[in-house]
Amino acid sequence: MTDFNQAFQKVIVEMEGKYSNDASDPGGETVWGLIRSDDSDWPGWKIVDQYKGKSGYPNNLPFDQLADLAKPYWKKKAWDYALLDQYPDQELAEKVFRIGVNMGKYWGGAFLQRSLNVLNRRGKDYPDLKVDGQPGAKTLAAVNAYLSTNGNVSNLIKGMDGLQTARYIALGEGNEKLEDFENGWLNTI
Numbered sequence: 001m002t003d004f005n006q007a008f009q010k011v012i013v014e015m016e017g018k019y020s021n022d023a024s025d026p027g028g029e030t031v032w033g034l035i036r037s038d039d040s041d042w043p044g045w046k047i048v049d050q051y052k053g054k055s056g057y058p059n060n061l062p063f064d065q066l067a068d069l070a071k072p073y074w075k076k077k078a079w080d081y082a083l084l085d086q087y088p089d090q091e092l093a094e095k096v097f098r099i100g101v102n103m104g105k106y107w108g109g110a111f112l113q114r115s116l117n118v119l120n121r122r123g124k125d126y127p128d129l130k131v132d133g134q135p136g137a138k139t140l141a142a143v144n145a146y147l148s149t150n151g152n153v154s155n156l157i158k159g160m161d162g163l164q165t166a167r168y169i170a171l172g173e174g175n176e177k178l179e180d181f182e183n184g185w186l187n188t189i
Helices: 004-016 044-051 063-080 090-103 105-118 137-150 154-174 176-187
Strands: none
Touching: 004 063, 004 090, 044 063, 063 090, 063 105, 090 105, 090 154, 105 137, 105 154, 137 154, 154 176
């Protein structure tokens, strides 16, 4: 089965970075990928606020402590939401998680469902899924059917990569300020 700790290390620690508050970023202040405006209930914000105004901020933040607080939050918010503990493939679970972290949990599920729908050979391998961004038991069954029929996950991930890339390009085309983030976003694919 899959390993959340491995995914957290790769996606959050190695890709997301520790702290950002870029004026061009509509998300605003973030720590370990958590956005203050979206994740206001995360307990780490209290610690961040204690350090504001102190010399060396934000580099003086206790990032290890904040990562320890971010871990269970991300587990519930994106990993458990998509039932990723039940997936038979670590690479696929990490892909869904990575998209959920970078774009929002809906998108990881939706890109997976859309890709599965076009890879089922017109319903011969498994029925089409409702694309609702909430990968539940039916999505998991489709993943298992796809993998048992096709043997590997590469084309499924390629489909998700294409959808992710198209969304990032559309965001940049729709808002010139977001072009500042395109290189970083495309590096997450």
